[in-house]
Amino acid sequence: MEGNAFEDGCGGHDKDNHKDKADRATNELVMDQRTRMILLKMISRGIVSEVHGAISTGKEANVYGAVMDPLDGSRPIQRAIKIYKTAILVFKDREKYVTGEHRFKRGANKKNNREMVKQWAEKEFRNLKRLHSAGIACPEPLELKSHVLVMEFLGDKRGYAYPRLRDATLPDEGTENPWRAPYIQLLGIMRCLFRVCNLVHADLSEYNILYNKSKLYIIDVSQSVEHEHPRALEFLRMDIKNVGDFFRRQGVDTLQDRAIYDFITA
Ligand code: ADP
């Protein structure tokens, strides 16, 4: 690889050593040239030091664990990297989340796909920022370059990601259904998301919420829409239904969907 991949690397770093480390970090991960280059630049800038295996491989994106070694020698910091896939057509399905976006209607081709994917990553980055500023627990967004998003890792010190709400085991205190408190917590989050962030998640379910120590973390907000979006309220109803269905299955005595809708929007 040419030296210019590291043109913005920090001074004083041994470039060869750096290159080795970067190559090792990305070698085993099957990635296209562009993605590799973006990661190598991030490594040279010290945003991450090592990229590990996939935490999740999805239809539209893969999420990888990563570690950043601070220059001052303090403890390594875990990070998560979400890399959107560019070579697929599943994004057609997502068109309904974008308003007034006619730039990509010319048909599917490599360049259009890349632009579209870049937009999703950008959207996720912006939405995460909003959630984070509003104090909603979520991964703090750290860095975005094209279709590669670096964020705070939600997991323990050993590198295990927190479980999705779907897979979480809740401590049983014996008296009340343990799922009731997270249910109430989630209603508050949905309300805050709507009223403070101006957003509807639009894919909210037990799959896009992580759980640790009684706390819910909202993830996967690339498809979230502003509440001015023509279909925002439709998406909100869908979110409410998914959430209600899940907690009803856990035996929670849930409120009626209509009441929740009013609570969130009123
Ligand atoms: P997808 O579009 O593939 O559904 P998600 O954003 O939902 O992508 O992430 C997929 C999975 O990756 C999540 O279910 C979660 O297990 C894991 N994950 C995502 N973001 C993080 C993070 N910041 N920290 C730890 N794990 C994460």
Ligand code: MN
């Ligand atoms: Mn998801």
